[in-house]
Amino acid sequence: MKKPIVWPITRREIGGKGHSSPIMLKVSAFILGTLFIIALFQPFFYRVDPAALDLSLRLQSPSLSGAWLGTDALGQDVYSRVIAGFRWSLGIGTIGTLIGGLIGISLGVSAAWNRKRLRTFLSRVIDIGISFPYLIIAVTIVTVVGRGFWSLALTLGLVSWPTIARVVYAETLTLREREYVTAARLFGIGSLRSIFSHILPALRPTIQVVAAFTFAELLIAESGLSFLGLGAPLGTPTWGNMLNESRTYMASAPWMMFGPVIAIIVTIFAANLLGEGLNARERSRSGRVS
Amino acid sequence: MILNTVNLSVTFKVPAGLLRAVDSVNFHVNAGETVAIVGESGSGKTTLALSLMRSNPPTSGEIFFEDQDITHLSEKALKDFRKKVQMVFQDPYSSLDPRMTVGQVIGEPLRAHFGGSARERNTRAAELLVSVGLSADLLNRRASQFSGGQRQRIAIARALALDPKVLVADEPVSALDVSTQAQIVNLLQNIQEERNISYILVSHDLRLVYHLATRVVVMYLGKVIEEGACDDVVANPQHPYTAALLSAVPALDEASRRDRIVLNGAPPSPIDRPTGCSFHPRCPIARPKCSNQTPELKILPNGRKVACFYPGELQPHITFTSQK
Amino acid sequence: MSKAVEIIDLQVSFPTPVGYSAVVRGINLTIYPGERVGIVGESGSGKTMLGLSMLGIQPSSAKVSGQVIIGDIDMVNAPDATARKLRGNYISMIFQEPLTSLNPVRTVASQLSESLRRHNQISKKDAQIRVLEVLTAVGVPAPKERMNSYPHQLSGGLRQRVMIALALINRPALVVADEPTTALDATIQAQILDLLRSGMGDAALMLITHDLAVAADVCNRIVVMYAGNIVEQGPVAEILSNPRHPYTRGLLAAIPKFDQARPALNPIPGAPPTISEVVPGCRFASRCSYADSQCTLSEPVFADNIACFHPVVGVAK
Numbered sequence: 001m002k003k004p005i006v007w008p009i010t011r012r013e014i015g016g017k018g019h020s021s022p023i024m025l026k027v028s029a030f031i032l033g034t035l036f037i038i039a040l041f042q043p044f045f046y047r048v049d050p051a052a053l054d055l056s057l058r059l060q061s062p063s064l065s066g067a068w069l070g071t072d073a074l075g076q077d078v079y080s081r082v083i084a085g086f087r088w089s090l091g092i093g094t095i096g097t098l099i100g101g102l103i104g105i106s107l108g109v110s111a112a113w114n115r116k117r118l119r120t121f122l123s124r125v126i127d128i129g130i131s132f133p134y135l136i137i138a139v140t141i142v143t144v145v146g147r148g149f150w151s152l153a154l155t156l157g158l159v160s161w162p163t164i165a166r167v168v169y170a171e172t173l174t175l176r177e178r179e180y181v182t183a184a185r186l187f188g189i190g191s192l193r194s195i196f197s198h199i200l201p202a203l204r205p206t207i208q209v210v211a212a213f214t215f216a217e218l219l220i221a222e223s224g225l226s227f228l229g230l231g232a233p234l235g236t237p238t239w240g241n242m243l244n245e246s247r248t249y250m251a252s253a254p255w256m257m258f259g260p261v262i263a264i265i266v267t268i269f270a271a272n273l274l275g276e277g278l279n280a281r282e283r284s285r286s287g288r289v290s
Numbered sequence: 291m292i293l294n295t296v297n298l299s300v301t302f303k304v305p306a307g308l309l310r311a312v313d314s315v316n317f318h319v320n321a322g323e324t325v326a327i328v329g330e331s332g333s334g335k336t337t338l339a340l341s342l343m344r345s346n347p348p349t350s351g352e353i354f355f356e357d358q359d360i361t362h363l364s365e366k367a368l369k370d371f372r373k374k375v376q377m378v379f380q381d382p383y384s385s386l387d388p389r390m391t392v393g394q395v396i397g398e399p400l401r402a403h404f405g406g407s408a409r410e411r412n413t414r415a416a417e418l419l420v421s422v423g424l425s426a427d428l429l430n431r432r433a434s435q436f437s438g439g440q441r442q443r444i445a446i447a448r449a450l451a452l453d454p455k456v457l458v459a460d461e462p463v464s465a466l467d468v469s470t471q472a473q474i475v476n477l478l479q480n481i482q483e484e485r486n487i488s489y490i491l492v493s494h495d496l497r498l499v500y501h502l503a504t505r506v507v508v509m510y511l512g513k514v515i516e517e518g519a520c521d522d523v524v525a526n527p528q529h530p531y532t533a534a535l536l537s538a539v540p541a542l543d544e545a546s547r548r549d550r551i552v553l554n555g556a557p558p559s560p561i562d563r564p565t566g567c568s569f570h571p572r573c574p575i576a577r578p579k580c581s582n583q584t585p586e587l588k589i590l591p592n593g594r595k596v597a598c599f600y601p602g603e604l605q606p607h608i609t610f611t612s613q614k
Numbered sequence: 615m616s617k618a619v620e621i622i623d624l625q626v627s628f629p630t631p632v633g634y635s636a637v638v639r640g641i642n643l644t645i646y647p648g649e650r651v652g653i654v655g656e657s658g659s660g661k662t663m664l665g666l667s668m669l670g671i672q673p674s675s676a677k678v679s680g681q682v683i684i685g686d687i688d689m690v691n692a693p694d695a696t697a698r699k700l701r702g703n704y705i706s707m708i709f710q711e712p713l714t715s716l717n718p719v720r721t722v723a724s725q726l727s728e729s730l731r732r733h734n735q736i737s738k739k740d741a742q743i744r745v746l747e748v749l750t751a752v753g754v755p756a757p758k759e760r761m762n763s764y765p766h767q768l769s770g771g772l773r774q775r776v777m778i779a780l781a782l783i784n785r786p787a788l789v790v791a792d793e794p795t796t797a798l799d800a801t802i803q804a805q806i807l808d809l810l811r812s813g814m815g816d817a818a819l820m821l822i823t824h825d826l827a828v829a830a831d832v833c834n835r836i837v838v839m840y841a842g843n844i845v846e847q848g849p850v851a852e853i854l855s856n857p858r859h860p861y862t863r864g865l866l867a868a869i870p871k872f873d874q875a876r877p878a879l880n881p882i883p884g885a886p887p888t889i890s891e892v893v894p895g896c897r898f899a900s901r902c903s904y905a906d907s908q909c910t911l912s913e914p915v916f917a918d919n920i921a922c923f924h925p926v927v928g929v930a931k
Contacts, residue, residue: 186345186376187452188403468865472882497871498870534801537804538801540803540807540827541831542854547831557801610874
């Protein structure tokens with residue numbers, strides 16, 4: 001059958017630039033930028049040394065002259081501990097996403113690119129990965145490697161890769177059928193080069209969106225794991241640990257919870273907003289006018 | 291013979307059964323000539339074209355390039371072949387990666403075969419751009435910023451980058467405006483004169499085929515049912531299907547339209563083939579013999595080939611604008 | 615003679631960063647009953663928007679002004695309810711791709727009779743009879759069996775026949791066909807073209823196509839559009855043998871012909887203006903080999919069937 005002829009009126013023909021970055025991107029970029037700066041220059045933001053114990057000051061409620069967010073059961077300044085938690089939490093989230101991304105993208109692309117047996121095998125692996133309970137991974141790693149920054153990062157990476165892999169797999173399957181990919185093969189371009197030149201750049205917008213959402217999820221996961229005692233070592237100022245510590249004092253010193261909760265919510269909100277903003281921008285970029 | 295096939299067959303396994311897309315085809319193209327492969331959907335013409343490009347190994351039969359058997363060569367061994375046989379696709383909007391710049395698009399085959407520095411590739415790409423009628427300044431623009439006609443020029447430049455001997459063009463202009471089509475057709479003709487490339491043109495547009503091709507191969511349900519010099523086949527088609535195809539060309543004059551040969555029904559599915567001659571259910575001059583026996587592709591005196599028991603009986607009314 | 619449709623100063627505009635730009639720039643056209651008019655144009659000519667806005671089904675972002683008068687109702691300015699009564703009834707449309715224009719989950723018969731019964735007081739039994747009648751008229755083989763098929767069970771050519779049946783079932787005054795055969799195989803296209811030429815009954819046909827030969831095959835009048843305007847119109851034989859507008863001549867010269875001498879094709883250099891491009895004077899001037907300074911100063915008015923300051927006299931080669 002002859003291909004139907006479509007005469008699209010594209011944005012290019014209508015002229016002018018696309019509209020500027022939507023508000024979502026600007027706001028989220030601003031927030032995340034601020035958060036990462038805080039993480040980098042942590043010490044500047046401390047009110048007092050976060051590790052400083054002063055039992056005489058314990059469980060003080062927030063005040064403008066004293067501890068802005070109050071003090072915890074050990075007399076440590078909640079606000080400063082929240083700041084101290086930035087590096088850990090943001091770091092874990094970023095590295096976990098990176099690890100998950102690397103594994104997920106490699107597996108997803110390999111599964112979609114190959115034919116028959118290898119594809120079936122790899123896509124089963126991805127399916128199993130998705131259904132694997134993350135707690136088991138966490139417990140296994142902690143048992144084997146012990147608690148710490150890198151074991152937690154590894155856990156989070158191993159927990160997040162399946163979702164990324166599945167999205168990448170589906171997207172690559174479509175991209176693979178594009179005529180320019182066939183053309184490349186017929187010009188003698190090898191598989192690996194094709195993947196790097198054509199598939200990965202086309203995947204970039206999708207990966208960016210998934211990464212933003214994954215980052216947000218891992219933050220929650222970190223909090224959860226620390227809450228359960230599988231994350232950061234006791235006493236380390238991470239938001240999850242702080243939540244854990246605040247459990248006992250929920251009624252008597254609720255401010256212990258506020259700090260980490262606000263921090264988590266703001267970060268997750270910004271990460272999700274980034275994801276949505278990227279999504280919107282990509283959709284508008286590739287859009288056609290009737 | 292630069293590129294030829296011997297008893298080439300390509301069969302696909304589909305849920306409904308076995309699909310013989312290409313059925314024992316002997317095809318060849320010589321240096322400097324333009325061969326057109328003509329047919330409707332289900333004829334197998336695109337599958338044949340892709341097989342000629344060694345896109346996939348055929349189910350049976352052989353493909354020879356410059357007398358070397360390339361039927362089952364690995365991708366690695368085919369690298370040299372890929373340099374010499376290139377393709378231009380139908381849809382200029384999907385055959386170029388819209389995210390790449392023009393320089394990258396044209397330079398991609400150069401990079402894969404010759405390496406070299408980016409600057410060298412860009413120089414060569416600029417030359418090629420100019421040779422297809424575009425300005426060298428456009429090298430850094432993204433492919434998505436160009437119109438259909440311009441993209442097709444870029445696709446041609448890309449195909450020429452490796453200095454091929456054979457160019458396979460699958461409906462190269464059918465997605466373009468009429469005036470743009472003419473520009474690209476002229477470009478293709480000039481390129482052929484300059485470089486003495488062989489063209490394999492897959493097209494449904496018989497006027498275009500008449501204008502460009504020296505030889506025509508007509509396919510129906512995977513088989514070649516007629517073949518011959520273009521002038522001959524159009525002026526004096528031997529197979530009733532060819533006659534019907536010619537008669538179906540929308541007519542610029544009333545006479546051609548009045549005697550239009552109308553076929554019954556639609557092209558049958560390649561899975562459920564008719565008995566005997568695959569064309570007989572739709573053929574206006576079919577006789578009992580046609581449903582019982584399958585006509586072989588016979589070679590007639592002047593090099594013409596026809597697969598029909600009653601060749602030449604059905605003639606379309608084509609008005610030639612002028613005679614030679 | 616009464617008119618099937620009268621189009622008066624029809625303008626269709628789209629929002630662009632530089633304000634509203636017209637895709638259809640003031641079209642005046644009259645079509646008489648039984649006429650078959652071919653609207654020929656390339657991309658950017660506005661021909662598709664013309665067709666869509668005649669039925670009032672243009673994209674919602676488009677702004678339409680002018681009049682499209684069918685019977686005594688102006689489709690452009692009529693209230694929605696009135697327009698809906700006319701659509702499918704007095705004026706109907708055939709699209710390029712029947713698979714996406716027919717409802718995939720309803721049988722052919724049910725779609726046809728639904729249209730029939732929406733616009734006519736008619737019993738189910740009589741509707742069945744009319745459905746069979748029109749399916750036979752458009753050449754569907756074994757209509758009694760076929761009418762209970764779903765669109766995807768039919769071949770491309772059959773689907774297009776069903777589309778045509780749907781367009782004709784309420785005996786419209788005008789059928790608008792937008793590239794109805796472009797997606798079909800050559801031999802099937804020939805069948806459909808024959809049907810469009812001789813099977814319209816009393817309805818007038820407006821055939822929108824980029825292919826001059828298709829228009830010549832089916833129609834008795836050809837209207838050539840370029841960049842939103844009608845540049846020339848006339849009887850088919852006239853246009854083919856004696857085109858006066860340089861664009862029409864260019865179109866004709868750019869089509870390969872069955873000519874044993876194989877003359878070189880003469881493409882029209884350049885490309886049509888984009889929708890938001892502001893062009894002083896004639897919109898074809900930049901590509902026209904007959905253009906002079908007058909052509910870039912003011913736009914030629916459509917008069918005597920042509921919009922050109924320098925119509926070409928003499929037979930086309």
